[in-house]
Amino acid sequence: MLLVSQLINGLQLGSIYALVALGYTMVYGIIKLLNFAHGEIIMVGGYIALFSLTLGNFHPVVAALLTVAGCTLLAVILEKLTYAPLRFAPRLSLLITAIGISILLQNVAQFFFDAAPRSFPASELFPVGTVMLGNVSVAYTSLVTIVLSIVSMISLTILVQRTKLGKAMRAVSEDTEAAQLMGVNVNNVITFTFAVGAALAGIGALLFVARFPQVTPTMGAMLGLKAFVAAVLGGIGSIPGAMVGGYAVGLIEVLAVYVGLSRWTDGLVFLVLIIVLLVRPTGIMGRKLMEKV
């Protein structure tokens, strides 16, 4: 039974990784940028949620909406201020800028909110309690997390596959110049992609603090890194890939703890990543890309 509840635990963790990984994957798919600052968006989300509950005394739903809106707004501002001017710069500059933003956000948070962890009143956000599935007790938060991530993925898939905006996104990702010539407003599409990724990160932030109820300036770093591993593992640029990768990373971590390798979990996650990349360089569900000569 312990194994089953651990597996559910792993799925919960994996769902969070998956939500965050979706943000990495979408941005990479559209402008080929590894958005290193994505993890820090989650950290900012964590603080917004914390302060709107504790200082603002807002209703949990309002707090959640504020969190998602705040993350989205931050991502859009960052995109307009830093990534947009670099649209035609070498990819290395873009990547280094993203790393710069990540360090900046981390240290600004540390400067204002102090490095020490602040505990998060998770019980105010999500109902505490368990349900019995068969003879395994499952926490509400686990269920909510898993369901929410699946719903997010389905809506995202519909957005990308069925809507006009989704079509524009796919066009920009396929060939930016051609999309522009076809009348797609490339800048708006890119900004929108960042916004969607950040909104998912906002949801991810809420689910993360529900699972690990504390907020620190560096909380996004490792989470971001792992989610990023999940995105690469699943095949960066692929939406179902991000989900598969997220679940895989979550399960690997939980199972590593289960078999008594808790001190090796981080190493193990990266080891699996490296092995997958060497065997299938584009990840589990990634497309093979060929350079035009």
Add this chain to the structure above:
Amino acid sequence: MRDPKIPLIPERDHNKSPVLECVGLGIDFGGLTAVDDFNITISPTEICGLIGPNGAGKTTIFNLLTKVYNPTRGSIFLEGKNTKRYNTKDVNKEGIARTFQNIRLFKNLTVLENVLVGLHNEMDYRLFGSIFRLPSYWRSERIARERALELLSIFNMQDIAEHKAGSLPYGSQRRLEIVRALATNPSILLLDEPAAGMNPAETESLMEHIGQIRDTFQIAIFLIEHDMQLVMGVCEGVAVLNYGKLIAKGTPSEIQRDPRVIEAYLGTGGQADA
């Protein structure tokens, strides 16, 4: 009409074995056949043209020859050796050098350094020799430098040797790519649209240079070009590609009369404006 499979060999090469032979060469890109059943024989000092409408697969053939892509079918023989197991750098070492349709120079290096990269495998000192500046380093570098300047002088570029390659005008960049390719000491030189973007005067002088390069280096030249004046003026054999297939091969005058070529270029009605 001549069968495309029958090689066309200039008289002076009659009793020499060919430098390049392709047999049934083909490649598919995920179900789409880009090149199919491509056969060609190029003799050691032949200048051969490869023409065809846009998207016919001409550059793909160069990419197959240089192993940028691996063929799905068929074989390539370079001076009689099958290149099946070679990668891009091996193919170059064995004697194929090329230029690129979208110029690929080392833009932030100087003109001279670009040519010196081409001479890389002609130099013999080792890593140890370069770090400790052994006599082998100085000798080899001096010889290479002289050789590079000599090669640059073909196009009268020795005086701009210290300029950044990226700062050169378009035509000079194309010429520098040819020099860099020649530096690798090839037995066959592939030129991908060497005259693209050049003005008529430049094209004229390029034609002379192509002939002159063949004569001095005694190598074969295989070139893709849209400028018919250049192709017909300088080539001894011309191959025509359409939809990834060889539709004709012959002398320039034979090709100009070939109905299939005219059809490929002008369409069935023949009234379209070329």
Add this chain to the structure above:
Amino acid sequence: MKEFRISMPMRYIINSLLLVAFIVAGHLITQSGLLGRAHNANIVSVGIFIILAVSLNLSTGYLGQLPLGHAGFMAIGAYAGAIFWRSGLLPSTASVPAGLLVAGLAAAVVGVIIGIPALRLKGDYLAIITLGFGEIIRVIINNLDSVTGGAGGLHGIPRHSNFLIVYLCVIICCIAIHMLMKSRHGRAILSIRENEIAAESCGINTTYYKVMAFAFSAFFAGIAGALFAGNIGLLVPGEFDFMTSINILMIVVLGGMGSMAGSVIAASILTSLPLFMAALNEYRMIIYALMLIIVMLFKPSGLLGTYDFSLSRLLEKLIRRRIAAKSKVKEGEA
């Protein structure tokens, strides 16, 4: 009139004399105790970061890849050197260079092992895979308690790193990389950065040169790691995390990717500034991060771009100017 040029042997003599003078002067000053212990340690620390930056610049600026695990190589060198020194295998005079060599080689070997698979992947994937390896190395060090002391750290490392040893390593590192880059091997490395497909078409074995540059880079990072261990006398795995790799990358980027002089200057400034201005420490990382972003937005080539300083060229310029002035005077007299 032929332009004035300083001959090659003369250049070597001038540069060697200057370097010897620098080392002797630095050694005497630091030995005299004029600066105090803390400043001496800072100067040593600057030297270590110069080596780290110059070595990373090889794979970032010259080879054009973005490895994010430089701290991992530093860690391997640090632990290899520290363990070697603590073992007391050799008498102390031979022990220092031997330990440095062991550290460098250990890092280089790991560099090759990582490099061969990693460098087959392009661009971003290389960044990811090196990042992953850096983290794995850290986790391993953290958990091999019996060898590395684990999270508690490795104590009692002989503190060999003085000015003389560190700056000799700095000079050796800079000269070796300079000599490498001004040779056919260096041009091959640059050609990969410029255009990999064209490089391959010129017969360059791109995998070989990538791994070579990577191994060189790792070798010197390993030496820097050992010097770091010998400076502090204590190692904890937390010193070698992702942020350390990023710190080194920041130095290289700000100095100008592809400029050794830029790496040296940026390493000197960025490492010594917070040491001299303690008040700045609180804002240090914020300022660095802002600088990084601003540089990328407005001058992506960094402080010096790919410009490299050459003393001989500077001398030549000055002498030419003198000659020109003199000939003008002569014309006037005539």
